[in-house]
Amino acid sequence: MASSRQIELAREAGKRIHHFHGGLRLRHNKKISCLDPVERPPLPEVLVVPLLQHAGDIADPLVHAGDTVLKGQPIGQCQPCAAIHSPVSGLVEAIEDRPMSHPSGQKGPCVVIRPNGKEQWIELKPLSNWLDANPDSLITQIQSCGLAGLGGAVFPTHTKMRDGRDRETHTLILNGVECEPYISCDEMLMREQPDKIILGARVLRRVLGAEHVIIAIEDQMGSVQRSLTGSAEFAESENISVVKVPKIYPEGGERQLVQVLTGLEVPAGGRPSDLGLICQNVATAAAVAEAVTEGKPLIERYITVTGNGISHPRNYLALFGTPVSHLVDCCGGYTGDVARLVVGGPMMGYPLESDKAPVVKASNCLLALSHQDIAEPQPEMPCIRCGECARVCPAMLLPQQLHLQIRNELWKPVEEYGLSECIECGCCDFVCPSHIPLVDWFRYGKGELRKQALESEAVELARKRFEDREARLLRIKQERAQKMAHRKQMLKGKTAQQERIQASIKRAENRSRSMPEEQSSGERDDT
Amino acid sequence: MISILILSALGLVFGLGLGWAALRFHIDSDPVVERIDALLPQTQCGQCGYPGCRPYAEAISVEEADINQCPPGGEAGIRALADLLGREPKPLNPENGEETPKTVVLIDESRCIGCTLCIQACPVDAIVGAAKLMHTVIKSECTGCNLCLPPCPVDCIDIVEVETHKPRWRRPRPQAVPLRVL
Amino acid sequence: MTRSFQTGGAPHMPPQTTVAKVMLQVLLALIPGVLAYVWFFGPGILVQITLATIFALLFESLMLRWRRRPLKPFINDYSAVVTAVLFALCIPPLAPWWISCIAMLFAIVFAKHLYGGLGQNVFNPAMVAYVVVLISFPQAMTSWLPPVALAEHSLGLADTLVTIFTGRVPVPGGWDAVTQATPLDTLKTGVDAGRMVPEIRNSPLFGDFGGKGWEWIANWFALGGFFLLYKRVISWQVPAAVIGTVLLISLPFWLLDPDSNPFPLQHVFSGAIVLAAFFIATDPVSGCVSDRGRLIFGAGVGIITLLIRRWGGYPDGVAFAVLLMNMAAPLIDRYTRPRIYGE
Secondary structure, X not given: OOOHHHHHHHOOXXXXXXXXXXXXXXXXXXXXXXXXXXEOOOOOOOEEEXXXXXXXXXXXXXXXXXXXXXXXXXXXXXXXXXXXXXXXXXXXXXXXXXXXXXXXXXXXXXXXXXXXXXXXXXXXXXOOOOOOOOHHHHHHHHHHOOOEOOOOOOOEHHHHHHHHHHOOOOEEEEEOOOOOOOOOHHHHHHHXXXXXXXXXXXXXXXXXXXXXXXXXXXXXXXXXXXXXXXXXXXXXXXXXXXXXXXXXXXXXXXXXHHHHHHOOOOOOOOOHHHHOEEXXXXXXXXXXXXXXXXXXXXXXXXXXXEOOOEOOOEEEEEEOOOEHXXXXXXXXXXXXXXXXXXXXXXXXXXXXXXXXXXXXXXXXXXXXXXXXXOOOOOOOOOOOOOOHHHHHOOOOOOHHHHHHHHHOOOHHHHHHOOHHHOOOOOHHHHHOOOOOOHHHHHHHHHHHHHHHHHHHHHHHHHXXXXXXXXXXXXXXXXXXXXXXXXXXXXXXXXXXHHHHHHHHHHHHHHHHHHHHHHHHHHHHOOO | OHHHHHHHHHHHHHHHHHHHHHHHOOOOOOOHHHHHHHHXXXXXXXXXXXXXXXXXXXXXXXXXXXXXXXXXXXXXXHHHHHHHHOOOOOOOOHHHOOOOOOEEEEEOOOOOOOOOHHHHHOOOOOEEOOOOOOOEEOOOOOOOOOOOOOXXXXXXXXXXXXXXXXXXXXXXXXXXXXXXXX | OOOEOOXXXXXXXXXOOOHXXXXXXXXXXXXXXXXXXXXXXXXXXXXXXXXXXHHHHHHHHHHHHHOOOOHHHHHXXXXXXXXXXXXXXXXOOOOOHXXXXXXXXXXXXXXXXXXXXXXXXXXXXXXXXXXXXHHHOHHHHOOOOOOOOOOOOOOOHHHHHHHHHHOOOOOOOHHHHHOOOOHHHHHHHHHHHOOOHHHHOOOOOEOOOOEOOHHHHHHHHHHHHHHHHHOOOOXXXXXXXXXXXXXXXXXXXXXXXXXXXOOHHHHHOOXXXXXXXXXXXXXXXXXXXXXXXXXXXXXXXXXXXXXXXXXXXXXXXXHHHHHHHHHHHHHHHHHOOOOOOOO
16 A cells, blocks of 8 residues: 555654644643652452453453452453453452443443452463564464553554564554643653663564664653663663654654654555554553563553542552542542543543543543533534634544534545544544534544445345345256256157157058068969 | 627537537446445335335336335435435335334244245345254344245244444434523 | 542533634724724724624524524624624715615625524625625715815714714715715726826825725734734635735736736725735635635635726625635535545
């Protein structure tokens, strides 16, 4: 899909900084959560681990209620998705439907574990020397440790790595650009554990067979750059560079980051691997380092707990399955003014109905917003076609046209105008003077398009089966008719044969009748 | 006199131009029956009054049938046909049936007698079985046309609604914050 | 202890702006021009603005009631006020009160609500109103005032009110004593009569660029326009295209025949070109969506205005030009769809 010229240009990634269209400059609000060093919160009483934490199907449980599990023991598996491991050692109380921290707000199957406080690990199996190991065994190790993209999309890492390996990747981009306001977990990780990140980068580079690694960070992250470049691992590595990119939302989006680093656009409908690039979040890289060198499965992550509704905002290293209310309590509880709880950032996060919901692989931030922070439900005015949405759209779409088309269910123009390229960043929503919920409309539209695609596939299949059936019935009919004709032929043939036999019998009879007459005439001549 | 000549000449030039454009910019498109058939849901149920989707498409193309006779296609189907043919969309003709949510059929295996009458009736070969052997419906192939129900002598076929799977959850259509009418 | 919360859609941030804010910024940007107008031509324009606003809001309320829509959000979005003010700036300051009434009827009822209300009008409502009254009541619409500095009798506020509401001018000599043709009108009739442009421009009615007074008003409107550009309420494509096209097309004509064609900048600073470039043609609802489309739209407005000015029957063709381009806007949109990321 991408031309070889584009791939050549992509090799120059990081040498110059380009710009992407649109975007917003937002207030960061990150400092308040970066003041304390990150630590693990005390163990909660009960952990609720959902069996759907990644992009894909729900995992099948490997344990039953009443089992004792060890820390890091696999409790859910799903081919080809990311496995799920127990975050603590303890007793499985139940496997039942609970709130899952999914954007739908639906409940789903979760493994409920009561920790016994002993924190006993299973036997960890690190790869002895990853420098010599076969890249395929590295990928298998990554898969068995349940790694998924920790930037928020939770795409299974092993699948991405396999795709990158198959496609001649030359550059690995580590995404440390946390462009959404309030979220600071990646920043804290880069400040505190730069060695792990760089080690993970080297492992991933080995897996992909790539040459360069670029770690992209925002341009105001001075301490992060110092921390990364000053780490021991960095000093020992080659071809790893730290690149600063401008602080514009949504700089951290994969497509926008590729455009800024290379000046090229990912082909429509394609992936960065088309250009020979693979993007991973820095937290995923750190998790890869742990998985390969220590054998540790993915059971915890950095999460920012912040917002005007939290008394003492900070970052935690939380186990998956920790109820969000436990983290809030550890942060000093809510302030008096909390109005909404959001998982993720203020632009793309989804709201939680209750704080019973657990921390999952996709939870990078828990945001408690006060009444002033959130938009009061404004009356939705008609679109005045001001064009601000198109001005800020990083995917260069026309949100006002898309919105009108989806509203009126004109699906063909919706596809033509590129709805599938929308990254749901929320920039258009933010600037709209009429307060139209544009991103909600686009998500609905995408769902409808997907449904229609599935339906038209089913219709095509039904048509094909019907036509095949008609053809088969016709063929059977024709065969039958042929057989009849053949039999008639045979019958005719038999009749003809019989007639010939009859004729020769008659001839024989005639002959025998004429012969006795000759004999009798011969006798009379003798007297 | 001169104006007449000039106008005639202009007419001739533009006429030739249009003719050339018609040839140069000609697009090969499917005959309209194919395009109508592509919009129909292919359930082959016969509710439109024709023995299948293709005969119905042919009837629409010669304007023997109206576009609002297909219940499985529903309102979206009528609108798509109206867009294609440049006709006015109409509500679904109630004589042909009602628009119902997608269903499939389920054979109750305890009552099935293995007569193969339903297998012969199914237009998409979605029922698997043989004489005196168990019959079963392949759920993913069933289009919900319900043509197998009448022939069954023991009435062992039930209609069930199709459920949506959780991972395939789709976001609902946004509800606007309602403006209060003063 | 667990808590439950209300949910809501993303983004979870306070809104940046509202429709009312956008409209108020437009009104703010019009203030310098209006003040200049009052300075040069007296208080009549303020009366017209007030009348037009009152009638516009009245018709808007009636239509919203009739269409069973809520009144508060739509009245408070000031869109009707913007339409009224823009219309009032196009008509003579002494126009009778019923002109505003009929005009606002057409603008709000026909051009706006019968097309679907806010955000749905195909044509610019202010221009529809202007064109309707211009064609229907030519005499009332051509009773323009000379600048105060040049007038023999200038009317104060009380006299203006009397004129507007009763139709009689309380000055000896009546209408003929106070009205005078606009500079553009003078130019057109002069050129048609065979006189040469530089000679016509010697009259005290003309300033350095456009008409005396009119050019300053245009300047102040331009200032307001730059304010809107800075605040990102409008985008630069339409004003640049309108003014650029006018300059570009009138340049060769002036070079070839300076006696019957005015200097390009004179074109720009006379009539309503500057007002149209920054305020009228930039109406987002009836204009184009994409940047390239806006350039074409603005160019079209410029070209058609010049055509009407030079060869048409009216001295200033901006309103007709805007309406004609409104008609073409959907087609332009169709063919100027911008490239999407990755295409």
